[in-house]
Amino acid sequence: MDTLTSILDGISALLKAGELMPDFSSPRGIFCAIAWVATLLALGLFIISLFADADTDADVGSDADVGNGDTGFFSVRAVIGFLLGFGWGGFVSIQSSPGILQAVLVGIGVGAVMFVTVAALMKFIYGLKTDGTLKHETLVGLTGTVYVTVPPHGEPGGQVQIAHPNQLLTIAAVQEGDTPLPAQTRVEVVKATSYLVTVRPL
Numbered sequence: 001m002d003t004l005t006s007i008l009d010g011i012s013a014l015l016k017a018g019e020l021m022p023d024f025s026s027p028r029g030i031f032c033a034i035a036w037v038a039t040l041l042a043l044g045l046f047i048i049s050l051f052a053d054a055d056t057d058a059d060v061g062s063d064a065d066v067g068n069g070d071t072g073f074f075s076v077r078a079v080i081g082f083l084l085g086f087g088w089g090g091f092v093s094i095q096s097s098p099g100i101l102q103a104v105l106v107g108i109g110v111g112a113v114m115f116v117t118v119a120a121l122m123k124f125i126y127g128l129k130t131d132g133t134l135k136h137e138t139l140v141g142l143t144g145t146v147y148v149t150v151p152p153h154g155e156p157g158g159q160v161q162i163a164h165p166n167q168l169l170t171i172a173a174v175q176e177g178d179t180p181l182p183a184q185t186r187v188e189v190v191k192a193t194s195y196l197v198t199v200r201p202l
Helices: 002-017 027-052 076-096 100-128
Strands: 143-148 158-163 168-175 186-192 197-201
Touching: 027 076, 027 100, 076 100, 143 168, 158 186, 158 197
Parallel strands: 168 197
Antiparallel strands: 143 158, 143 186, 158 168, 186 197
16 A cells, blocks of 8 residues: 555656646646546547457357447547647647637647547548458358367257458358268358358368
8 A cells, every 4th residue: 555655646746747737726737637638538448449359259140340430520539639639739838838818729729630630540440441240141152160060960059160251250050961070170151141051061
């Protein structure tokens, strides 16, 4: 506990020394508070996006979707970008000149530039991404490997792994043959629905 207190005191002293301590008793402190809140939000959003993009494999019977809906002009990232620009732009301005109106105008200008830049960048990035929505008809003709033994005569219980262009799929499988297909058997998909593929051995 003492160590944590010492760390917090050290951070507080550092912020005070650099005049970066947010408060609501002065225009400078308000700009600083807005800047730090926006910075923390941006950092948190970045960390969340890392975890959200970490899992690229599709589960059995589910469709993959690489988009996260944050592509609109008034997206969360763009708004945070505006707050970053407004906070830090206004803070730097009021540090060099005490005029509040000037600081507000500078903050709005920098925030607008950040807003448009982030919005355009996110639109460009998501425009480059391919549509990851799995269309089951694209599985027909692909080859894969038996993951869980596929019983004969269309009986359920089997699973296969298929290297789809967008992800590695593990999906339920059946077959019309007379003998079970054990694990590691190479197979080809001859029929596919949203939740099930029919395979034959190669």
